[in-house]
Every structure is written in C-alpha cells, then in structure tokens.
Amino acid sequence: MHYNFGIKWLKAFRESSEAVCKLYGPGNDFVFEDVMLDQHNIDNQDDLHRLFAPYANKDRSNGVGIHNFRIRSYIGDRNFGLLRWEWQPEDAGVFLGLDVAGKPFGTQGHTFHIYRDGMIKRESSWWDAAAILRAVGPVSPTKIPTGAYQLTGSTRSGDVKLSGARAGTLAFAQDWCNALARDTDVLRGLYAEYFTQEWAMVDDHEKDTITDTQMMKGWLGGIAGGKNGTYTFKATEYLGDERCGLILWDVTIEGASTYRGLPTKGKTLQTIGSTFQQYDSDGKIVLETTRFEDNRVFVALGLPIVRPHYWRADFDPASLAA
Template structure:
C-alpha cells in the first residue's frame, strides 16, 4: 500500500475494534500474528475484534493505557510491504505482566503486510523490541545485542560457510543469509550492497544503532558468528515477499552461551524465533535490513516473569490472571 494507509491503519487501532477489523479479510480470509504477545495464527474476525480491544482504550485511569503509535516509514507497494512504527503507551499499569506504572517506555517495531486486490490485509506479521520494556521497567536490563556489546576484536567466523548463489527474494537466499549470520560474518558481509543500513533493535541513536558499513557489521554480528558467545544457529522457516523486498521468518537456537542479552543462561540452550526484512538493490544485494528477535519466550525460559494472556480467545477467563 503506502504511508497514508499506515496512518489509516494506526488511527483505526485507536478508534475502535470495528474500525481496525474492517481492514482485514475479506471476512475470515486473513492470517494475523504478533509473536511477541504470543498471538499466533489468529484467523477469525471474532478473535481479531477481541485482540484489538485494548488499543482503542481512551480511559487514562483504568490501567490499560493509552496506546500511541507513529509510523516511521513504509517500504513496499500495493501488493506487500513493511510498515516501520513506534509504540509509546501512556498511563499503563501492567504490561507483559510487569509493573510499568510510572515507567514510560517507547519501543519500535515492524509489520509486514500482504494485501488482496481490494487493499484488505490478508497476512500480517508484526514484531517489535520487547526488551525495551524491560530496559524501562525491569527487573532486568537486557542489552540490545544478543551477545552483549559489539565485538571489537576476536573471531567473526566459527564454521565454514559457502554461499549457494541463490537469488535474493527466495528461501534459498534466506538460508544463505542465516548460515552466514551464525557462522561467518565475513561471508555475511558479501550479501550487502556497498551502501546499506541494518537495524536490529530500537534505534535511540543512528550513530551506534544503525549499521552502515562493513566494519560495523562485523563488530555487531561477528559475536554471533564467531562462536565465543555460544553457537548461534539460524534456520529460515518462511519467506514473504518477492525479489525486491520481503520478510524472512527464522528460528534461532543458541547453545553454550553464558548470557543472552546480558542475562545469565545458567547453562540452558536458548531457543526463539524472529524476523528480518530485506530490501534489495538491482543486483540482489541487501540495501536495507530490519530485524527483531522474539525475546519474550527467551526471557521466560531464563526466569523473567513475563505474562502474555490469551485474552482474545473466546474461552479466556480473566480470573486466571489472579
């Protein structure tokens, strides 16, 4: 679609469940997912209506919060594309089961849409920096990089990675990218255009949070590929899009790491999922990249008391929250 549709979409969030649900379909002909909130494979208008209910709240005193959204950019066309956005709840008392009263936060995320011929949303995949909530509210203060800080020295390769030569915009290219990300950052850098941007969490300062050259790429992603912080294995599960741009959905398994985002693992293997959007240049190299990890399931496995109630389901019992 376009930037103005993104504005319409976010205004509908704030207006009413009915207004936002009208943008999906037709009828139950859609698939909605927000893995950060454990919302997977939502496919009915009834569930979607309940799911969007809290976002239209306009009472600053009931603890649900006033949910402010802002579009950062749209990359795509009338068939599919990525909306990049910011989310800043106000007056919320509890979020993800955490006490956020008096602890304002702003996070960023991205949403990939596939539209039908009439402009209705048929597929939605939304991802955002959930670690930012903990940075603001505690009880932990996760680092932006899974491995901690950028790596200024040490190995950036832990295993032999050979690119297949697959064309950009395919699951095979996604596999090449995943293999290099977890095994050889030097090889990974070959997949990027001479001028590129790569972002992997909420951007507070472009100077340190937006990667724009090979040295930054090696420093920020070399820690995952080099093996000193555990073995990172990325596996692509789906590619949404075409040869111009698209979203890679992937699984991640981290073995032998002492910490994940600065949080001790206690020897546990960390498993999670994530998404990465790519826009390609005319030669099929990456010129824009946006990545978000589904951190909440990792945090829960490491003992952080995050709660994600399935409030949109017809049989949900609010009393189950205690």
C-alpha cells in the same frame, strides 16, 4: 499499499475494534500474528475484535493504558510491504505482566502486510521487547544478543558455502542465515556498498544503526565468531519477491553463558525471529530490519513475563489492568 494506508491502519487502532477489523478479510479470510504477545494464526473476526480492544481504550484511569503508535516508514507496493513503527503506551498499569505504573516506556517494531483488493490478508508483527525491560526492569537486556560489541578477535567460526541463490528466495534467506551464524566476511558480501541494518530499537543512529563493515562486525561478529555460544539459524519462510520481503527464521543457541547479558544457567535456548530485507538491482541487500522473539527466551530464563490470551472468548479483560 502505501504510507497513507499505514496511517489509516493505526488511526483505526485508536478508534475502535470495529474500525480496524474492517481492514482485514473480507470476513475470516486473513491470518494475523503478533508473536511477541504469543498471538499466532489469528484467523477469525471474533478473536480479532477482542485482540484489538485494548488499543482503542480511552480511559486513562483503568490501567489498560492509552496506546500511541507512529509510523516511521512504508516499504513495498500495493501487494505487500513493511511498516516500521513506534509504540509509546501511556497510563498503563501492567504490560507483559510487569508493573509499569508511572514508568515511561516504549518500543519500535515492524509489521509485514500482504494485501488483496485493498484489504489485509496476512499480517506478521514484531517488536523489541528488550527495550521494554530496559525501561521498566527488573533487568536490563543488552541490544546485542551476545551481550557486547565485538571489539577484537575473529568474527568467523566455520566454513560457509553459499548456494548462489538469487535474492528474494528462501534459499537466499538460508544463505544469509548460514553466513550470519559463521562468517561475517561472507555475510558482508551479501550487502551493497551502502547499506543499513537495524537490529534493535534505535535510540541513537550513531550507535544503533549499522552502516559499514566495522559496525557490522561489532554488532554481529560475536554471533559469527561463536564467542558466546553457537547460533544456528534456519530460514522457515520467505514472504516477498526479488525487490524486498520478510524472512521468518528459527534460532537455536547452544553453549552461551549469557543472552543479551542475562545468565543462561547452561540452558540451550530456542526462539524465532524475522528479518525484512530490501535488495538493489544486483540482488544485494540495501536495507535490513531484524527482530528476535525475545519474550519466550526471557520466560525460559525465569523472568516474570506474562502474555495473557485476551483475544479468547473466556478471558477476563479486567485482568489486563490488574
């Protein structure tokens, strides 16, 4: 597809459930997920209609909110690609179970689509939940998972042996996972001379967009150096080809005292995430955008996050605005 389809897709959000659901299928021949809202393997039109209903709300007084989306870019072709977008709800009363009345907030995210015959066959959506909490409380998670920018010290905690797999494969994705967790110098070798990484909501490109080796070590060196826990990543799926694609991964965090600056109380944490990568003709990474599924970690750490299953037939829609 292309950027124009992304605009059409988001316009349909605001129009009606019927309008947006017509872009999936045909019929029940699709899989939808927005893991941040605990929406996994939605594969039928009835659930999908209920799922999209809040985004078409036009009543500013009912607490559901007006949900404004804006496309930042589309990377891909007619078969698959990544939409990067921004989300700015207005007049919402409750979001993620949190009181957001009168509190401006927003986030950024990415959605990977696989298309067939002009329709969405698979969708995987991810966004920055930590940005919501920084805006509305009750805590303010850091953008960097380990809690702080790595100014000094080693950014290596173990040996990394790369398989030599070509970019655009699950084996290459696992090489990337291993280097990310153990040695930032090895990780840097997977990237082109000029590259861009986004690991959080971009409020300021100077601080939030990684574009050189020093910034990479500052943002990610704490993970590789094991300064605040041991991170173990496992690539579970790769969607794409040798030009670009989405890596789905699991991560286990052991021995960390904090996660995004929040006390872990000695807990071992587990979650999932996604990373989109674009490659040059030599198989080097030129663009990367990553999202952690932070909500399940926040729940494990005792935060009052609630993700209601409002796509289910027996769900009370009024509770979304309670």
